[in-house]
Amino acid sequence: MSDEVEPGHVRVRLDLSYDGKDFSGWAKQRTLRTVQGELESALQTVMRLREPVELTVAGRTDAGVHARGQVAQFDLAEEVWAEHHDKLLRRLAGRLPHDVRVWKVAEAPEGFNARFSAVWRRYAYRVGDHQGGVDPLRRGHVLWHQWPLDVDAMNEASAALLGEHDFAAYCKKREGATTIRTLQQLGWERAEDGIITATVRADAFCHNMVRSLVGALLHVGDGHRPTDWPGKVLAAGVRDSSVHVVKPHGLTLEEVGYPADELLAARSSQARNMRTLPGAGCC
Template identity: 85%
Template sequence: MSDEVEPGFVRVRLDLSYDGRDFSGWAKQKQGQRTVQGEIESALRTVTRSQETYELTVAGRTDSGVHARGQVAHVDLPESVWAEHSDKLLRRLAGRLPHDVRVWKVAEAPAGFNARFAAVWRRYAYRVTDHPGGVDPLLRGHVLWHDWELDLDAMNAAAEGLVGEHDFAAYCKKREGATTIRTLQQLHWVRRDDGILEATVRADAFCHNMVRSLVGAMLFVGDGHRPVEWPAKVLAAGVRDSAVHVVRPHGLTLEEVGYPADELLAARSKEARNKRTLPGAGCC
């Protein structure tokens, strides 16, 4: 599959954010639920006065209820449409989009750019409070309340056993034909000055429910229900464990997507399409 743009079209990069509470995830749904992709594509069609819907490709397809601060997408627009609307597109989108989704930047993408396949990492944050009084009402849509006191050091010790390239089948909802091998580059917790615990989770890519499952396992360690070694043992078993709780989506935010230098974009896109196996594992 090539990342070359069709003749007569321009690839446009969009940087955006959204509050996921009232969305049924990023991707368009056949049932007609409200989605981020659907809202942006509809707005693009309206502000460019186009009969056709130009489909977006996104860096990370977030689930229902998950937020994004640093999401990236691309869309291929006819050259004539881009030439006519490029200088006014951002302001017009701001006037057309609902208040829970914003596009912050619209620019012609460099050669070889693909919002999904050219990305080298995605960074999420998960926020939780163990305050006995619950969650600040002003933060209730973005912070999970855990009603047991959490041991930050134990959670970070558990996280160390999960970092690296592994088969995360134990922490993912399996999808037909898709690999669950991922490289978890960073997994670390801090307690902020306001008492909220914040996990930084960065990987080359994530499989379905992976971050929320990892967080669920570490919360069980933090509140003393499981030993520090337990999340790594679950990982090594390689199968879904009913004891791993998938935490609620509202504490999760996609914070940032990383891309290589422009001259490496095409090579990265090609590499990302290769199905991965672990050393010693059978092919495909």
């Protein structure tokens, strides 16, 4: 989708969240239930459109991955927007299934592109290492790890992964797509309830990147690998069979960051030049 909005149309931004458990990821598929499919269907229904809208999203999440701060967009004729914008949020609440919610609907500023204007995405991965397992009320959002984890060791190992690198060793390769990313933040913290949360922020993520990084760092945390091992894997630049892609249910897209309105178009153009595969699945 272009950054230019056709004359007579407005670009609409949606802020939304969803529980990924029963979705086959974000991206619309013909025979499977997806977040994009549910949203586009609901929007078409509540606005009584002949054709479905086409959503562009900040980050296409994989099957089973959750989102708390996802951002999407679509273009709409001005007269349709004028008719429906003040009622759209309430009507979507009545039409959408309970595992996806839209929290904000607004006209986007000029130059906005939900995917390419973003300057960072922040994910959280939650792990429990209590020997009794995970609280049943949180089992859909927390991975249970059967060995005790050393958070200090995982933070030490994480430091070597920060910055701009080729993350080919931690990404599922996609033809024609770069694996160079800037990892801005990667840190672990244990809360009072014992749940350990990894906070991972980057300009963008390639396929399976977050879950692969978490898998490598859990090996360090439980003592199966030394703290310098994840950095050595990164430097080798090839997939290592010892790096496991952890299960998706512990992962949540928490927030997407955008620059000031006047910088949106420039950021979008820059990001387009860096990424060659539109909307590749993530994390």
